[in-house]
Amino acid sequence: MRKSIGMAAFGSKLMDRIDKIATSGKSYDSPMTYSNQLSRLFTQIQMLEEHTRALHLSPHPPAYDALQMEARTRVEATLKNISELFAKVVLTFVFRDLGVMLDKYHKTCDRWIQSNPGYPP
Numbered sequence: 001m002r003k004s005i006g007m008a009a010f011g012s013k014l015m016d017r018i019d020k021i022a023t024s025g026k027s028y029d030s031p032m033t034y035s036n037q038l039s040r041l042f043t044q045i046q047m048l049e050e051h052t053r054a055l056h057l058s059p060h061p062p063a064y065d066a067l068q069m070e071a072r073t074r075v076e077a078t079l080k081n082i083s084e085l086f087a088k089v090v091l092t093f094v095f096r097d098l099g100v101m102l103d104k105y106h107k108t109c110d111r112w113i114q115s116n117p118g119y120p121p
Contacts (some may be wrong), residue, residue, distance in 0.1 A: 052080075
């Protein structure tokens with residue numbers, strides 16, 4: 001029987017994993033570093049789509065063809081669960097965070113425009 005964990009503990013474990021994947025021990029305080037790490041995360045997460053596509057090809061690639069049907073079904077269910085988690089948790093967080101960053105950028109630009117009247121002409 002699996003031991004269920006609370007959302008706070010799960011979120012903490014998820015963020016620890018994302019930190020290890022994304023930051024490699026580097027500071028991610030700057031927007032440039034943050035966007036580079038997001039780009040890296042999204043590049044790596046594309047493997048989910050590649051494996052899902054491979055499972056639905058006919059005939060199956062040799063690696064998946066060698067699996068028993070039960071194992072292939074479990075792999076497919078696991079890929080689906082991971083994809084849904086990524087869509088519901090990670091993407092939701094990233095979109096909200098990008099919204100906050102855009103708001104800050106907009107406010108900074110607004111202040112700059114107000115402090116530099118007539119520029120650019």
